[in-house]
Amino acid sequence: MGHSETWALVPVKKFSRAKSRLGDVLYAPERAELAQAMLRDVLQSLNAARTVDGIAVVSSDLDALAIAKSFGAAAIFDPAEAGVNKAVQFGLDAFEIYDRRVMIVPADIPFAASRDFENVVELLNHTPIVLVPALYDGGTNALAMRSPGLLQPQFGEDSFRRHRSTARARDLGVSVLKSDGIGKDIDCPLDFGPYLLASQDRGMTRSFLDQINIAERFGVEDAPAPVRLF
Numbered sequence: 001m002g003h004s005e006t007w008a009l010v011p012v013k014k015f016s017r018a019k020s021r022l023g024d025v026l027y028a029p030e031r032a033e034l035a036q037a038m039l040r041d042v043l044q045s046l047n048a049a050r051t052v053d054g055i056a057v058v059s060s061d062l063d064a065l066a067i068a069k070s071f072g073a074a075a076i077f078d079p080a081e082a083g084v085n086k087a088v089q090f091g092l093d094a095f096e097i098y099d100r101r102v103m104i105v106p107a108d109i110p111f112a113a114s115r116d117f118e119n120v121v122e123l124l125n126h127t128p129i130v131l132v133p134a135l136y137d138g139g140t141n142a143l144a145m146r147s148p149g150l151l152q153p154q155f156g157e158d159s160f161r162r163h164r165s166t167a168r169a170r171d172l173g174v175s176v177l178k179s180d181g182i183g184k185d186i187d188c189p190l191d192f193g194p195y196l197l198a199s200q201d202r203g204m205t206r207s208f209l210d211q212i213n214i215a216e217r218f219g220v221e222d223a224p225a226p227v228r229l230f
Contacts, residue, residue, distance in 0.1 A: 005053035006101040006121050006144075008046045010073075011087040012039055012059035019108075021188045030212060037204040038186065039064060041110035043071040044203065048114035051121035052103070058091035088153040095148040103130075103144040104153065108185045110205035116181040120144050127173035133160040135183035136191075142182050 018035035019026070026034065039057075046055050057068035058076040065075035076094050078087050088104055095102055103120055105112075123130045124144045129151065132142035138158040145151060150172060154162045167174045185191065186205070192214055209215075 004099045004101055004146075006051060006103060006124065007054040007056060007095065008052050008103045008105050008117070009088065009091045009095070010039070010042060010046075010055065010057045010068075010105050010107050011084050011091065012057055012061060012064040012068075012107045013084070013087075014059070014061040014081060015063060016061075017081075019187070022186075025189045025192075025214070026212075034186070034205070034208060035107070036063070036067065037208045038110040039067055039107045040071075041203040041205050042105060042107055042112065043068070043073060045112055045114045046105065046117060047071055049117040049121070050114075051118045054100075056091060056094070058087050058094075060087075084155050085153045088155065092148040092153070100148070101144065101146050102148050103142060104155075105142055105182075106155075106185060108187060109141055109182055110186070110203055111184050112179070112181040116179050117142075119177055119179065120182070123175040123177055127175040129163075129167045129172050129174045130177060131160060131163055131167075131174060132177045132179050132182045134185060135180070137187075139185075141185060142177075142179075 015032040015035045019031040022031055043055060046052050055071065055073035056076055057064060057073050058078050059065055060078045060081040065077060068075045076091050078090050081087065092102065101124055120130050120132060120142055121144065124146060128146040130144040131140055134141045138160055140155055140159040140163050143163060151163060151166055164174055
């Protein structure tokens with residue numbers, strides 16, 4: 001049985017407003033540069049994923065859309081940045097006219113490998129919904145659907161439970177993939193410790209964090225690990 005194309009949809013907040021929760025350890029220009037590095041790493045891994053047929057970035061930030069184009073991704077300009085869920089829905093609406101499966105991927109999971117994304121798409125062959133939970137806050141770090149209108153996006157803290165409950169209420173089969181690569185995001189200072197200690201990644205994000213000596217600045221060896229939920 002054949003399947004329609006699978007596209008990744010990546011919502012990107014304006015770089016100038018990105019990662020405000022990191023304000024205690026990173027200056028505003030550094031937060032913007034970190035956001036750009038993470039986006040590039042995510043797009044690199046998506047491009048390398050053999051089962052991802054295309055990528056679209058939705059953002060009101062022209063620099064983000066320029067980065068998208070440099071990776072061969074489609075650029076969807078969001079005229080009003082009104083939060084991640086409205087941005088995702090704006091992107092999904094653009095997909096409605098196409099017979100495409102869609103995988104919503106945040107731009108702050110730089111340690112996700114191409115194989116991680118391939119695993120999500122493989123599960124989509126078996127159930128109409130695939131969820132990848134964030135490891136620490138109950139959020140959703142990837143949501144894949146066989147068609148763009150199956151679920152309304154509800155990203156944010158505790159969104160994994162909401163997405164799964166909504167799918168079940170609609171009698172939609174759900175696969176749950178627990179993935180260290182996709183499940184790890186960089187959102188608050190506590191996140192730096194596990195990433196820097198455990199990851200061997202040499203992508204742009206890791207290079208940038210090494211460049212600004214985040215381990216020395218933050219004292220990462222002494223930072224407590226967040227409570228893992230999955």
